[in-house]
Amino acid sequence: MSATHLPAGTEAYEPVFVGRTLEELQKVLARYPTKQAALLPALWLVQRERGWISDRNMAEVAEVLSLTPAYVKGVVTFYTMYHQHPVGKHFVQVCTTSPCNLCGAEDVVRAFLKTTGAGEPGATSPDGSWTVIEVECLGACGFATPVLVDEDFIESVTPEKVPEIVRKYR
Amino acid sequence: MGFPHKPHPKETVVLSKYFGDAEARSLKGWKKRGGYEMLEKALAMDPNAVTEEVKASGLRGRGGAGFPTGLKWSFMPKEPKKPHYLCVNADESEPGTFKDREIMRWTPHGLLEGSVIAAHAIRAKTVYVYIRGEFTEPWTIMEQALAEANGAKLFGDIKVYLHRGAGAYICGEETALMNSIEGKRGNPRIKPPFPAAAGVFGMPTTINNVETLAAVPHILKNGAEWYKKLCLSNPKSTGTKLLSICGHIAQPGNYEVTMGFPLKDLLYECAGGMRPGRTLKACIPGGSSVPMLNREETESTLLDYEGCVERGTMLGSGGVIVFDDTADMVYQTMRLARFYAHESCAQCTQCREGTAWTTKILERILAGQGKMSDLDLLLELADNMTGKTICVLSDSCAAPVVSALKRFRSEFEDYIAGRRKPVLAA
Numbered sequence: 001m002s003a004t005h006l007p008a009g010t011e012a013y014e015p016v017f018v019g020r021t022l023e024e025l026q027k028v029l030a031r032y033p034t035k036q037a038a039l040l041p042a043l044w045l046v047q048r049e050r051g052w053i054s055d056r057n058m059a060e061v062a063e064v065l066s067l068t069p070a071y072v073k074g075v076v077t078f079y080t081m082y083h084q085h086p087v088g089k090h091f092v093q094v095c096t097t098s099p100c101n102l103c104g105a106e107d108v109v110r111a112f113l114k115t116t117g118a119g120e121p122g123a124t125s126p127d128g129s130w131t132v133i134e135v136e137c138l139g140a141c142g143f144a145t146p147v148l149v150d151e152d153f154i155e156s157v158t159p160e161k162v163p164e165i166v167r168k169y170r
Numbered sequence: 171m172g173f174p175h176k177p178h179p180k181e182t183v184v185l186s187k188y189f190g191d192a193e194a195r196s197l198k199g200w201k202k203r204g205g206y207e208m209l210e211k212a213l214a215m216d217p218n219a220v221t222e223e224v225k226a227s228g229l230r231g232r233g234g235a236g237f238p239t240g241l242k243w244s245f246m247p248k249e250p251k252k253p254h255y256l257c258v259n260a261d262e263s264e265p266g267t268f269k270d271r272e273i274m275r276w277t278p279h280g281l282l283e284g285s286v287i288a289a290h291a292i293r294a295k296t297v298y299v300y301i302r303g304e305f306t307e308p309w310t311i312m313e314q315a316l317a318e319a320n321g322a323k324l325f326g327d328i329k330v331y332l333h334r335g336a337g338a339y340i341c342g343e344e345t346a347l348m349n350s351i352e353g354k355r356g357n358p359r360i361k362p363p364f365p366a367a368a369g370v371f372g373m374p375t376t377i378n379n380v381e382t383l384a385a386v387p388h389i390l391k392n393g394a395e396w397y398k399k400l401c402l403s404n405p406k407s408t409g410t411k412l413l414s415i416c417g418h419i420a421q422p423g424n425y426e427v428t429m430g431f432p433l434k435d436l437l438y439e440c441a442g443g444m445r446p447g448r449t450l451k452a453c454i455p456g457g458s459s460v461p462m463l464n465r466e467e468t469e470s471t472l473l474d475y476e477g478c479v480e481r482g483t484m485l486g487s488g489g490v491i492v493f494d495d496t497a498d499m500v501y502q503t504m505r506l507a508r509f510y511a512h513e514s515c516a517q518c519t520q521c522r523e524g525t526a527w528t529t530k531i532l533e534r535i536l537a538g539q540g541k542m543s544d545l546d547l548l549l550e551l552a553d554n555m556t557g558k559t560i561c562v563l564s565d566s567c568a569a570p571v572v573s574a575l576k577r578f579r580s581e582f583e584d585y586i587a588g589r590r591k592p593v594l595a596a
Binding site: 031032033034036037038039040041043044065067074075078079080081082093096097098099101102103135136137138139140141142143144148151152153 | 303336423424497
């Protein structure tokens with residue numbers, strides 16, 4: 001893509017969709033009758049490559065899929081799993097919806113915040129390693145409390161198990 | 171990963187037969203257990219005959235609505251002039267429900283088999299399996315199973331693709347799910363047009379839940395008559411149902427029972443009853459969107475579509491949330507309202523404002539700042555949130571609030587009158 005189509009900004013921009021990632025996107029495009037339908041998968045690819053999705057990334061996705069940056073941003077902001085700002089090296093999502101709440105999920109959140117040094121939900125620990133957030137229902141209520149650490153889905157977490165989990169990812 | 175329990179003698183194990191059997195996940199293991207025989211049979215059948223068999227079985231949608239599956243399939247055009255699509259709803263996010271996750275984790279080929287049979291019945295050549303973004307483990311297992319099945323060229327000219335969601339409960343609503351596949355915000359669409367006329371990409375589409383599709387090969391194998399006989403109460407509810415039990419219960423997990431099974435037996439026998447020294451206070455039998463029941467109502471409920479309606483609630487998705495005498499019903503109601511406020515897609519005013527306002531009122535009651543008039547305000551809001559929006563998300567927020575107020579009003583009054591210590595900061 002040409003640099004003239006990028007939003008205003010002085011820093012150099014490294015496109016995401018080159019080489020292997022571009023090939024992956026092309027495979028995704030073949031699954032749908034429209035280019036637009038590849039938007040969610042394309043955003044997942046950006047997040048995998050960059051850790052989060054910046055305005056510049058959104059502009060690139062828009063260009064690649066023949067959409068507008070505003071449209072792409074509208075979609076990014078709708079879905080909670082896309083990060084619109086950088087997060088810690090490890091991203092922890094703890095379910096605190098009613099069934100898990102009954103089983104002590106809020107104590108699990110507190111244990112993660114304390115053990116990782118992240119301090120408060122949504123904040124990142126000073127060393128940049130950890131971000132911990134509360135999320136709504138993770139769909140594993142019988143295994144309370146489920147926790148997602150990055151892409152790893154961990155079941156039946158109790159406050160006692162938190163230090164061990166954190167140690168594993170350090 | 172968590173392993174399922176050994177089936178209780180009172181369970182009717184059909185879909186969950188291979189839960190916990192890791193070998194059943196591979197194509198070889200699945201075939202060894204009789205898998206894909208029904209696919210072969212179905213692909214050789216006339217699509218209408220497949221639909222008729224499913225219609226005759228009485229199978230109803232297991233995602234929550236309970237719409238007759240065969241009837242839904244029969245709405246699809248018989249002579250495809252445009253491409254047809256099947257969307258598999260694996261966006262399981264209804265609080266209390268975790269059955270589809272288990273189906274995908276243990277019997278991915280069972281779901282694929284049922285899906286491709288359904289695609290054949292509705293003359294679809296493309297299947298999208300929409301899996302919620304948080305289900306990383308089921309995704310990996312499904313991806314592997316799909317690669318194996320594709321490698322063995324089992325699906326003829328029917329293509330199956332996985333599509334990953336990105337964190338939005340509302341995408342489990344069928345029209346929102348289609349918008350999400352199209353690369354749009356997950357806003358539900360106004361019906362009509364119904365999906366069978368204009369669905370994903372504007373083409374005739376059927377959307378089915380994971381558990382519904384997983385039942386299809388069993389119906390073809392054992393016959394509609396067999397499935398119809400799986401019925402303990404009302405003949406309009408047939409087959410088996412996976413019930414996910416969670417919250418204050420001794421043995422949480424998925425239990426598969428015949429339709430019409432007593433909720434009491436499910437709780438006290440299959441799932442081991444309350445925790446030691448505790449008694450049952452309330453229960454939500456069908457996922458958080460349905461009205462909650464008190465102890466007496468819970469213990470007299472039969473688990474089928476009609477039995478739940480008789481007690482003033484719904485079978486929904488079969489997510490059974492149990493509250494014992496330690497549960498703070500005001501706090502839990504607030505948590506449920508907060509869930510819906512968080513998940514509202516925000517296109518309808520009643521829902522966007524109603525879910526947020528309901529949550530705010532409940533939070534102020536819990537902070538000791540409530541007024542007695544707040545309780546009437548909550549009911550008035552709930553009335554304005556019921557039956558007035560494009561989808562039923564706002565109705566789903568109103569249901570737990572209204573039912574909790576009806577059954578546990580004194581707990582709300584205790585916070586307001588200062589008889590109970592505030593649990594939230596003002």
